Amino acid sequence: xxxxxxxxxxxxxxxxxxxxxxxxxxxxxxxxxxxxxxxxxxxxxxxxxxxxxxxxxxxxxxxxxxxxxxxxxxxxxxxxxxxxxxxxxxxxxxxxxxxxxxxxxxxxxxxxxxxxxxxxxxxxxxxxxxxxxxxxxxxxxxxxxxxxxxxxxxxxxxxxxxxxxxxxxxxxxxxxxxxxxxxxxxxxxxxxxxxxxxxxxxxxxxxxxxxxxxxxxxxxxxxxxxxxxxxxxxxxxxxxxxxxxxxxxxxxxxxxxxxxxxxxxxxxxxxxxxxxxxxxxxxxxxxxxxxxxxxxxxxxxxxxxxxxxxxxxxxxxxxxxxxxxxxxxxxxxxxxxxxxxxxxxxxxxxxxxxxxxxxxxxxxxxxxxxxxxxxxxxxxxxxxxxxxxxxxxxxxxxxxxxxxxxxxxxxxxxxxxxxxxxxxxxxxxxxxxxxxxxxxxxxxxxxxxxxxxxxxxxxxxxxxxx
Numbered sequence: 001x002x003x004x005x006x007x008x009x010x011x012x013x014x015x016x017x018x019x020x021x022x023x024x025x026x027x028x029x030x031x032x033x034x035x036x037x038x039x040x041x042x043x044x045x046x047x048x049x050x051x052x053x054x055x056x057x058x059x060x061x062x063x064x065x066x067x068x069x070x071x072x073x074x075x076x077x078x079x080x081x082x083x084x085x086x087x088x089x090x091x092x093x094x095x096x097x098x099x100x101x102x103x104x105x106x107x108x109x110x111x112x113x114x115x116x117x118x119x120x121x122x123x124x125x126x127x128x129x130x131x132x133x134x135x136x137x138x139x140x141x142x143x144x145x146x147x148x149x150x151x152x153x154x155x156x157x158x159x160x161x162x163x164x165x166x167x168x169x170x171x172x173x174x175x176x177x178x179x180x181x182x183x184x185x186x187x188x189x190x191x192x193x194x195x196x197x198x199x200x201x202x203x204x205x206x207x208x209x210x211x212x213x214x215x216x217x218x219x220x221x222x223x224x225x226x227x228x229x230x231x232x233x234x235x236x237x238x239x240x241x242x243x244x245x246x247x248x249x250x251x252x253x254x255x256x257x258x259x260x261x262x263x264x265x266x267x268x269x270x271x272x273x274x275x276x277x278x279x280x281x282x283x284x285x286x287x288x289x290x291x292x293x294x295x296x297x298x299x300x301x302x303x304x305x306x307x308x309x310x311x312x313x314x315x316x317x318x319x320x321x322x323x324x325x326x327x328x329x330x331x332x333x334x335x336x337x338x339x340x341x342x343x344x345x346x347x348x349x350x351x352x353x354x355x356x357x358x359x360x361x362x363x364x365x366x367x368x369x370x371x372x373x374x375x376x377x378x379x380x381x382x383x384x385x386x387x388x389x390x391x392x393x394x395x396x397x398x399x400x401x402x403x404x405x406x407x408x409x410x411x412x413x414x415x416x417x418x419x420x421x422x423x424x425x426x427x428x429x430x431x432x433x434x435x436x437x438x439x440x441x442x443x444x445x446x447x448x449x450x451x452x453x454x455x456x457x458x459x460x461x462x463x464x465x466x
Contacts, residue, residue: 031337032075033068033323035060036095036104038116040083044208044235047261048108048308052130053078054301055312056105062296063320070327072337074320077101085115092116096123102323102336102353103127105315108308110134110181117144124350126357128319130311131280133257134180138379143357145379147315147368148280149403151181154256155188155231157278157385157401162227162254163196165387165399166276170199171254172225174216174240176232177205185231185256201225206236213240217247227251233258238267245271252276260307265390273392278385280307280370282397285386293369304394307370314368321366322359326352 037056039049056076064073077099079091088107095101096119103126107113113132120127121141129137129146133154138144162168171193176182190200201223204216217240220228228244230237230253237259244253253275260279265272283294283304293313297305305313327333332355335348344352366373371383384402388395 031072031334033072033336034075034077034099034101034338035319036077036079036092036099036101036106038079038081038088038091038095038104038106038112039108040112041078041080043083045083045109045233047234047263047306048131049080049083051261051306051308052106052108052312054297055130055305055309055314056316058297058300059313059316059320063316069320069323069336070333072333081107081112081116083109083112085112088112088116089119092119096120096125100338100349101125102338102349103319103356105130105312105319107132109179110137110184111179113137114140114180117141120144124353124357126319126353126360128315128360130315131257131308132181134184135380136180136184142361142379143353145360145375147318147370147373147381148257148311149383149385150380151184151256152188153403154278154385155185155190156192157387158185158229158254158256159189159192159196159198160401161276161278161387161399162229163193163198166227166252168198168226170201170224170226172201172220172223172228173203174213174220174228174230174232175203175205176208176236178207179232181256181258182231186229189229189231208233208236210236211239213243214247217244217249221247221249225251227254229254231256231258234261234264235267238264238269238272241268241271241275257307259390260395262303262306265392272390275390276387276398277390278401279388279395280385281310282386282388282395284397289367290369310369314370314373317368318360318363318366318373322356322363325359325362326355329355 037053039052040046041049041053060074060076063069068074077095079095081088081091092104095104104120105128107116107129108131110132113129114137117127117137117140121143124143126143127145129148131148132146133148133151135150135152138146162171173186173190175186186203194200202220202225204220206213206216221244228249228251230240232255237253237255241253253272255275255277257277257279259277281290293310294305297309323336327336331348332352335344335352338344361375361379363373363375374382376382382403384400386400387398389398
């Protein structure tokens with residue numbers, strides 16, 4: 001009998017320990033905001049997913065270090081889709097069913113974004129692609145956004161650079177026939193280049209995973225092109241360049257942002273040096289916003305960030321800025337947060353996701369690492385592109401091309417969509433250099449106010465990459 005007090009004490013201590021381990025009463029658990037992310041962390045284009053994840057991670061750590069949104073930290077749920085569209089759909093389905101996110105970031109490759117976007121649209125969950133450039137991506141519905149330029153503009157930019165800046169008149173094309181990104185970019189390049197008076201010497205095709213391109217290159221080189229446009233990913237581009245040089249080709253190669261990886265020169269070696277591609281930013285840009293990001297990224301990951309990392313960072317910052325805006329409403333702020341033990345009601349969370357969608361759509365004049373971001377009526381980012389040259393010492397800035405400025409062209413309207421209204425020049429006056437000196441990421445540009453809240457921007461969902 002004298003052991004009963006000891007037993008009772010042990011039981012009491014055990015219950016206290018269990019309560020402590022579980023976080024105490026459910027009401028005392030701090031809420032968190034769940035955001036999903038999917039990308040190619042393994043597979044042939046793993047550098048795309050890893051760079052993007054690093055950029056998003058850096059932005060998230062910065063926000064959480066400042067207390068998060070309305071006092072709630074961001075919990076990022078990351079899924080690897082191996083660079084495969086079917087895995088992208090599976091990864092997003094898992095995030096939706098298991099983690100109840102208020103938003104999702106991803107993917108890089110347009111084909112993978114197209115596989116997953118319909119799931120998010122159906123569930124009314126905002127998705128921001130950092131870098132899927134095929135126009136079809138945001139056509140999946142009014143909850144789907146991107147912070148990168150699109151291929152109609154990118155294809156136009158490469159074509160104008162080739163024709164005007166490099167004086168090329170006869171260009172061959174070698175595209176990945178199974179890639180939405182590659183086929184779309186080839187189409188838009190061709191339309192602009194031939195429209196300017198240039199000639200497409202020959203257009204050949206390959207499929208992702210091919211390693212021998214000599215048959216296509218032999219056919220193409222027989223037409224004596226001045227240059228070869230390869231709208232593919234760095235994994236293929238490097239091999240193609242080496243084999244083209246082996247066959248005697250001396251001219252430059254041209255490409256799009258799918259080239260952007262440190263692996264490009266490792267695969268292509270000397271064969272790819274002296275070539276050019278369009279990108280979202282350049283590491284040698286002296287802009288203090290760009291250099292500040294590079295310093296922070298280098299300090300954390302011990303390497304210079306590529307364009308995918310910069311876009312990942314910008315996509316997260318645009319999302320978090322929109323969250324901060326709607327979190328000014330206590331009811332919406334409460335619905336943003338979630339804990340499995342104290343879940344917000346589905347009605348409340350749906351209202352929060354819709355408000356978040358509207359806030360993302362109102363993004364205007366957001367100063368990002370990859371340029372000033374304004375989301376248009378088709379949920380695409382209006383921003384410039386840069387052309388960089390591949391050198392032995394890294395990619396070097398050549399020129400910048402604005403969507404509606406000299407050397408650029410307005411992006412084409414998405415397929416089956418009405419043309420966008422012309423931009424009002426007064427809405428985006430040139431930045432004051434003195435102001436830009438102290439500009440930090442996320443600061444709105446002077447003269448570019450946020451549109452008033454009310455009816456959301458964007459068209460209604462339509463049925464249905466990089």
